[in-house]
Amino acid sequence: MTESNRAQHSDAVTTAWQFTEQVPHGRDLGMQVVSVNGNQVCMRLTPQPWMFAEEDTKEICTSVLYSLADSAGGLAVFAGALELMPIATLDLRMDYLRPAIGDRALLAVATCRHLTDEVAFIHCDILSESDSALLATANATFMRNTQGQRFQAGGRKKEGA
Amino acid sequence: MSTTGDSAQPISGPTESGKECSDWQALLERIPYARHLGLEVQRDDVGLVVHMPCREALIGNFMLPALHGGVLGALIELTARVAAQSQDTDKRCPRILDSHINYLRSAQARSTFASAEIVRQGRRSSLVRVTCWQGDKRKPIASGQVQLLLPTMAAKEADLHEQ
Numbered sequence: 001m002t003e004s005n006r007a008q009h010s011d012a013v014t015t016a017w018q019f020t021e022q023v024p025h026g027r028d029l030g031m032q033v034v035s036v037n038g039n040q041v042c043m044r045l046t047p048q049p050w051m052f053a054e055e056d057t058k059e060i061c062t063s064v065l066y067s068l069a070d071s072a073g074g075l076a077v078f079a080g081a082l083e084l085m086p087i088a089t090l091d092l093r094m095d096y097l098r099p100a101i102g103d104r105a106l107l108a109v110a111t112c113r114h115l116t117d118e119v120a121f122i123h124c125d126i127l128s129e130s131d132s133a134l135l136a137t138a139n140a141t142f143m144r145n146t147q148g149q150r151f152q153a154g155g156r157k158k159e160g161a
Numbered sequence: 162m163s164t165t166g167d168s169a170q171p172i173s174g175p176t177e178s179g180k181e182c183s184d185w186q187a188l189l190e191r192i193p194y195a196r197h198l199g200l201e202v203q204r205d206d207v208g209l210v211v212h213m214p215c216r217e218a219l220i221g222n223f224m225l226p227a228l229h230g231g232v233l234g235a236l237i238e239l240t241a242r243v244a245a246q247s248q249d250t251d252k253r254c255p256r257i258l259d260s261h262i263n264y265l266r267s268a269q270a271r272s273t274f275a276s277a278e279i280v281r282q283g284r285r286s287s288l289v290r291v292t293c294w295q296g297d298k299r300k301p302i303a304s305g306q307v308q309l310l311l312p313t314m315a316a317k318e319a320d321l322h323e324q
Contacts, residue, residue, distance in 0.1 A: 025229035028218035052193045054254065061194035062257045063238045067231025070221075074230075089230040093261040 009036060016078035026071050029064060039080040039112040043072040044129070047102045058102035062136070065106065065126045066094050069138035072110035073122040077142045080112025080120060085145050087120070092140040098133060105129040110138075118144055178204060181247070185209055188243045188252075195239050198232070202243075203274075205298075211240045213273045220270060228268035233293055233303045236275050237262055241289035241307035244277035248287070255287060255309035262305035271295055273302070286310050 009017070017033050020026060020043075029051070034042040045068050053061040070092060077087050100106060110124040119141060126136040185202040189195045189211070198219070203210045213219070213236050221229025238260050245255045273295055280288040286309060293303040 022223070023229065024217050024220040024223060025232055026221075050193050050197045055191055055193060061192065061235070061239075062260075063194060063231065063235030066234035066238065066260070067229060070229070070231040070234065088267065089264050091261065091263045092230065092234065093259065094234075095259045096257055099256075 010082050012082050012084045013078055015084055016075055020071060020075045023071065025067065029067060031068060031071055033075065034107070036075070036079050039076065041072050041076045041079050041108075041110045043068060043075070043108045043110070045106045045108075047100070047104070047106065049102065052102055060100040060102050060106070062094070062096050062100075065096070065100060065136045066092070066138075068106060068108045069094060069110070069124040069126060069136070070140070072108035073124050073138065073140045074142065076110035076112045076122050076124070077115075077120040077144065080115050081144065088143045088146040090119075090141040090143050092138060094136055094138045096136045098135050100126070100128065100135045104131075106135070115144075120144055182209060184247055185211075185243050188246050189239065192239060192242075194235065198235055198239075200236070200239060205274075205276075208276060211236065211243070211275045211277075213275070215271050215273070225267070226270040228270060228273065230262075230264060230268075233264070233268055233273070234260065234262055234305070236273060236293060237291040237303065237305040238307055240275040240277050240291045241305070242309060244279060244289050244291075245282070245287035245309045245311070248279055248282050249311060253311045255311050258286070258308045258310050260305055260307040262303055264303050266300060266302040268293075268302050269295060274298075280306070284311070285313060 013036055020033055030046055032044045034044050047060050051060050051064045053059050107127045107129050108124055113123050114121040122140045124138040182202050182204050189200050199214050201212050203212050219228050219232045220226050238257055275291050275293045278290045280290050289307050291305050292301045294301050
């Protein structure tokens with residue numbers, strides 16, 4: 001994976017980027033952060049046969065796209081806010097436009113559309129890497145500054161992802 | 162599982178309910194990703210329940226720790242799919258069109274359960290509402306609505322022409 005522009009970012013985005021790549025579920029699915037540009041995040045996932053929705057078709061289970069959108073959306077909150085804080089997904093709506101075929105990598109492009117003190121509104125597109133076909137779209141709302149574990153002195157703790 | 166229109170029907174006997182349980186399990190086991198998540202069907206006093214045992218790969222925040230939101234998304238979508246498919250007389254395999262999930266409480270790193278309610282089972286589509294909980298069923302941690310499309314002969318022929 002590319003280390004492209006990780007070094008150019010604020011501490012908050014760099015920490016959130018590292019955190020995203022350490023999330024056990026993200027590691028299990030093999031999610032990688034490709035880039036963070038302004039309020040936009042790009043993540044990538046290479047499908048595996050165990051992610052399929054059926055034995056005989058090579059279609060990837062929609063829930064894998066859902067997880068990718070949730071992770072990319074969470075990171076996009078930090079890209080938009082430039083500040084570390086605990087966050088939590090309030091709701092997420094996915095529309096599955098086309099089946100995702102298992103031999104093509106998935107890209108998630110998540111954008112922080114609007115930010116208030118309490119809430120972040122995120123849009124995410126899931127694309128097929130090879131032909132840029134739009135496979136799914138997501139709209140999510142994240143709560144910011146959720147109660148619970150706060151960042152500790154080292155500045156490494158956050159909630160939700 | 163409960164079907165909204167069928168609530169007046171008597172609860173089926175143990176043999177029949179056992180069959181329904183194994184039918185659901187068989188449908189789940191055909192889904193590689195459901196096997197990866199370790200989903201299993203159980204029966205509680207109300208109906209069928211899909212159980213997702215906790216393990217490290219499902220964690221979304223290792224500080225708390227808490228389950229990943231996408232893992233709950235998967236539990237809800239796959240429960241909806243199996244509920245819709247088992248309800249279909251031809252056992253057609255549905256395609257998930259969209260899902261909308263609300264997160265109600267934090268999801269701890271522990272066993273999670275999901276139950277489905279068919280809002281409407283049509284000829285071409287099915288709308289399923291799924292509720293997830295952990296320790297206390299009266300305190301749901303997430304609820305979702307999933308819209309599914311059931312394949313028809315016409316759609317299959319159109320697919321063949323496309324390819």
